[in-house]
Amino acid sequence: MDRKDSHLTLCLTAPVELGAGDASGFGGLRFEHDALPEVDRAAVTTETELLGKRLAAPLVVGAMTGGTPRAGELNQRLAKAAEACGVGFALGSQRRMLEDPSTRATFAVREVAPGLRLLFGNVGAVQLNYGVGAAEVRRLVEAVGCDAFNFHLNPLQEAIQPEGDTRFAGLVARLREVAPAVGVPVLLKEVGAGISRATALKIRELPVAGVETAGVGGTSWARIESLRTADPVQRSTGELFARWGIPTAESVATCRAVLPDRVVIASGGIRNGIEAAKALALGADAVALALPLLKAAERSTEEAVLALRRVIEELRTAMFVTGCRTVPELRLRPLVRARDLTAQEPA
Numbered sequence: 001m002d003r004k005d006s007h008l009t010l011c012l013t014a015p016v017e018l019g020a021g022d023a024s025g026f027g028g029l030r031f032e033h034d035a036l037p038e039v040d041r042a043a044v045t046t047e048t049e050l051l052g053k054r055l056a057a058p059l060v061v062g063a064m065t066g067g068t069p070r071a072g073e074l075n076q077r078l079a080k081a082a083e084a085c086g087v088g089f090a091l092g093s094q095r096r097m098l099e100d101p102s103t104r105a106t107f108a109v110r111e112v113a114p115g116l117r118l119l120f121g122n123v124g125a126v127q128l129n130y131g132v133g134a135a136e137v138r139r140l141v142e143a144v145g146c147d148a149f150n151f152h153l154n155p156l157q158e159a160i161q162p163e164g165d166t167r168f169a170g171l172v173a174r175l176r177e178v179a180p181a182v183g184v185p186v187l188l189k190e191v192g193a194g195i196s197r198a199t200a201l202k203i204r205e206l207p208v209a210g211v212e213t214a215g216v217g218g219t220s221w222a223r224i225e226s227l228r229t230a231d232p233v234q235r236s237t238g239e240l241f242a243r244w245g246i247p248t249a250e251s252v253a254t255c256r257a258v259l260p261d262r263v264v265i266a267s268g269g270i271r272n273g274i275e276a277a278k279a280l281a282l283g284a285d286a287v288a289l290a291l292p293l294l295k296a297a298e299r300s301t302e303e304a305v306l307a308l309r310r311v312i313e314e315l316r317t318a319m320f321v322t323g324c325r326t327v328p329e330l331r332l333r334p335l336v337r338a339r340d341l342t343a344q345e346p347a
């Protein structure tokens with residue numbers, strides 16, 4: 001089976017998510033509930049600006065797919081849902097378009113969702129070490145009319161993938177050279193192992209607009225590739241590394257601290273509007289969700305719209321009960337560590 005389709009099948013049928021707010025680090029954090037919020041619920045607005053585009057909420061449909069007819073159909077449904085809800089949409093890796101230009105239609109979501117407010121293109125950064133240069137990336141940008149471009153950083157995934165591209169040496173220099181020539185703002189994103197402080201410090205020296213954390217807590221690409229390989233050693237290595245990396249909450253706080261002036265998109269296991277609100281309070285500019293939206297889109301466009309509306313409604317409710325009228329106010333709200341009161345010593 002085609003690699004993209006085998007990824008889709010595994011993501012839709014196998015236990016590829018780490019699950020529970022604890023792996024992502026959000027479970028241990030909570031807001032102070034405000035029983036006197038001094039704001040009318042009707043006045044709460046989730047509207048925000050991201051990369052110069054106005055969004056109805058600080059949300060992005062995370063990068064997933066494209067390249068096969070099945071992937072194309074899912075992209076169309078997800079893009080229509082993002083358009084209907086006024087949020088951003090990220091394409092999956094466009095590498096296939098470089099090898100086979102006839103796959104362009106499976107990525108050409110502007111044709112079915114012309115009102116899409118913010119569209120991200122995508123290719124693996126490591127491809128810059130396998131013959132892809134600025135001219136090829138510009139072609140990918142122009143072919144789909146995207147507003148920003150994600151280079152994904154996935155050394156762990158490539159290490160477990162049977163056919164993985166693992167020549168990562170010299171990539172920082174390649175990114176320094178190529179990023180300014182892409183023609184739209186560039187972001188660097190992980191795919192589920194997170195951006196650490198050491199990585200963020202290297203990214204700080206690069207001419208890029210920002211990062212997407214894709215931390216530990218949600219979809220595990222080490223696990224997915226482990227399930228795909230026939231080699232028993234690769235398989236057990238992938239499973240061992242299934243939880244390897246930086247939990248999303250930690251990655252968001254670290255990226256915000258190291259990259260104070262860049263865009264930080266939080267992702268990796270964010271599953272509801274409370275976790276989205278926590279990620280924003282930790283300093284994220286926006287939040288991306290991938291797998292839950294894929295599962296919804298597999299059912300229908302309407303289900304994808306409902307899934308997005310649910311997250312927006314939950315975010316709005318979290319804002320109301322913390323007394324925040326706007327997203328910038330939410331980003332200033334402190335989070336407290338959840339305490340186990342039963343474990344307290346008597347006075």
Ligand SMILES: Cc1cc2nc3c(=O)[nH]c(=O)nc-3n(C[C@H](O)[C@H](O)[C@H](O)COP(=O)(O)O)c2cc1C
Nearest residue numbers: 063064092093152191214218219268269289290291
């Ligand atoms: C089916 C599927 C395909 C994906 N393909 C890509 C991809 O091509 N490029 C990329 O940058 N990330 C890809 N991702 C990673 C997501 O963008 C995201 O970083 C990761 O899944 C963590 O988010 P989640 O826990 O909400 O799923 C994919 C995720 C899924 C579920």
